Amino acid sequence: MPRPRNPVKRSTEESLRIRKEIVARLQQGEKQVAIAADMGVTRQYVQLLNKEIKEAGAEAVATKPSRGAPRYIPLSPQDTKLMRGVMSTTLPRDHGWEGELWTIATVKKWTKAHLDRVFNARRVRYFFSKWGLELGDPPPRDPRTEEAERALAEVAAKEAALAKPALPPEQPASPDPAVGEAMDDDDDNGIPSIEAMEASVAAWRAEQERKRATTTSAAKSRSGTRALHRQPSKKKRRKK
Secondary structure, three states: OOOOOOOOOOOOHHHHEEEHHHHHHHHHHOOOOHHHHHOOHHHHHHHHHHHHHHHHOHHHHOOOOOOOOOOOOOOHHHHHHHHHHHHHHHOHHHHHOOOOOOOOHHHHHHHHOOOOOOOOHHHHHHHHHHOOOOOOOOOOOOHHHHHHHHHHHHEEEEHHHOOHHHHHHHHHHOOOOOHHHHHHHHHHHHOOOHHHHHHHHHHHHHHHHHHHHHHHHHHHHHHHHHHOOOOOOOOOOOOO
């Protein structure tokens, strides 16, 4: 029967201790199945650590920090009092930085220098909101608000495009007399005029009509000749 996974969530310190012990036992040559059963972990995890030991070394694997964000450790009452007093009574320029108001960047610099701590932007905003202080950074924007503003801008652009008046249809250009005179002058250069071209087209159409009529009469005469030479069908006499 396979061993179930351990449902207990371990702390960071306990996970580091277990990992160090697994690395030490792997270095001693113990079997991976026995290590996994004794330490309450999966055999795949022991195999992964063994592979990392071969690639990076036992010391690097044993001291590697755990995955995920580090656990937040609250400030002590003394550090909290110190930080609140500095943030509320001094300015960044008093510490050699530019600005009339504290920003997230300058707060991180001060906490790193005096408390050996670096807080993220969310934690800094929490402190200043709790203490009633003002930050020089703009407030964070809600992604839903940005999406709504983008949708409204698209709707406004479509409405503006629909409200734009349509352009009037283009009017045909009036004939230029100079063009007509130039076309008349081309008759002398061997280019036929419009009247001559129309007459040629009319003659071609008349010739086509004549050929079509001749073909139709010939077809009718051939069909009449076949009808005359066709013998009447002999009907079988009905026996009485």
